[in-house]
Amino acid sequence: MQERLKELQAEALDKIAQAADLKELNDIRVAFLGKKGPITEVLKGMGKLSAEERPKMGALANEVRDAISSQIEARQTELEAAAVELKLAAEKIDVTLPGRPVKAGNHHPLTRIIEEIEDLFIGMGYTVAEGPEVEQDYYNFEALNLPKGHPARDMQDSFYITEEILLRTHTSPVQARTMEKRQGKGPVKIICPGKVYRRDNDDATHSHQFTQIEGLVIDENIRLSDLKGTLDVFAKKMFGADREIRLRPSFFPFTEPSVEMDISCKMCGGHGCSTCKGTGWIEILGAGMVHPNVLEMAGYDSKRYTGFAFGMGPERIAMLKYGIDDIRHFYTNDIRFLKQFSVTE
Numbered sequence: 001m002q003e004r005l006k007e008l009q010a011e012a013l014d015k016i017a018q019a020a021d022l023k024e025l026n027d028i029r030v031a032f033l034g035k036k037g038p039i040t041e042v043l044k045g046m047g048k049l050s051a052e053e054r055p056k057m058g059a060l061a062n063e064v065r066d067a068i069s070s071q072i073e074a075r076q077t078e079l080e081a082a083a084v085e086l087k088l089a090a091e092k093i094d095v096t097l098p099g100r101p102v103k104a105g106n107h108h109p110l111t112r113i114i115e116e117i118e119d120l121f122i123g124m125g126y127t128v129a130e131g132p133e134v135e136q137d138y139y140n141f142e143a144l145n146l147p148k149g150h151p152a153r154d155m156q157d158s159f160y161i162t163e164e165i166l167l168r169t170h171t172s173p174v175q176a177r178t179m180e181k182r183q184g185k186g187p188v189k190i191i192c193p194g195k196v197y198r199r200d201n202d203d204a205t206h207s208h209q210f211t212q213i214e215g216l217v218i219d220e221n222i223r224l225s226d227l228k229g230t231l232d233v234f235a236k237k238m239f240g241a242d243r244e245i246r247l248r249p250s251f252f253p254f255t256e257p258s259v260e261m262d263i264s265c266k267m268c269g270g271h272g273c274s275t276c277k278g279t280g281w282i283e284i285l286g287a288g289m290v291h292p293n294v295l296e297m298a299g300y301d302s303k304r305y306t307g308f309a310f311g312m313g314p315e316r317i318a319m320l321k322y323g324i325d326d327i328r329h330f331y332t333n334d335i336r337f338l339k340q341f342s343v344t345e
């Protein structure tokens with residue numbers, strides 16, 4: 001019996017050492033230590049032994065069982081560690097592999113131009129004012145010296161929603177609203193950026209929707225020379241320090257006198273080329289001294305207060321600055337066009 005137990009121990013230890021995985025190890029445990037296993041069988045035969053031999057044999061059987069158990073445990077720890085190693089190896093991340101690029105978006109060229117112009121005027125002490133795109137006829141026209149039936153209304157073909165409500169044709173109603181809020185008191189120094197709408201047929205230079213930035217300054221003793229100085233700073237910062245400006249007489253119902261501002265052509269340095277149509281100058285914006293009627297409509301004393309206003313199209317500025325030949329590029333949003341204005345790639 002003693003020999004049989006020793007044999008079983010040797011056989012079990014050998015199998016445990018060769019067990020390839022946890023399942024096999026468990027099978028070995030059941031086979032040797034289970035209720036139907038060979039050790040139990042051996043112990044069943046203890047009844048036939050003498051009283052002196054029985055405790056010795058019992059102790060030996062326990063030793064054998066403990067030896068097998070502890071060996072199984074040791075092997076189990078080994079196999080578990082190996083399994084973890086294997087899993088780690090399989091899930092290993094190679095940190096030296098190049099990453100997949102994350103595509104970043106970029107500001108729309110119009111947004112960039114508008115923000116650049118805003119920053120420029122904020123730097124000169126202006127604040128940014130905004131207003132509704134669906135506007136009352138009163139603020140869009142009447143408060144700007146354009147009463148109903150005024151022929152100059154035809155200069156701006158409008159999208160009317162009702163008799164009195166329309167999509168604003170310019171950002172000037174924001175000026176009218178701001179002046180009204182001040183109730184004829186104190187200075188005003190604002191720029192108004194935003195979308196405007198006109199019944200134009202879309203082509204390379206026209207769009208039914210576009211953006212405008214207007215500026216308005218009202219205070220005592222504001223003169224045309226203040227306007228010219230402001231526009232000169234704007235033109236040089238926006239287009240380059242070497243650009244000259246000139247003012248030409250023009251007509252707008254809300255300003256008197258009215259002017260248009262040109263900048264000297266960069267392409268030819270003022271000698272005349274195809275970009276400037278041979279004139280040496282490129283038209284940039286319209287401006288003028290605020291019409292006394294507009295000041296009075298908003299509650300200002302036009303004897304005491306004067307002011308100037310200007311309005312420009314960011315599309316036109318962007319087209320000149322970046323050499324874009326078709327206004328529709330801004331709205332068709334072709335990714336190949338937009339990417340050219342990316343600062344991240």
Ligand SMILES: [Zn+2]
Pocket residue numbers: 265266267268269270271272273274275276277278280281
């Ligand atoms: Zn030129």
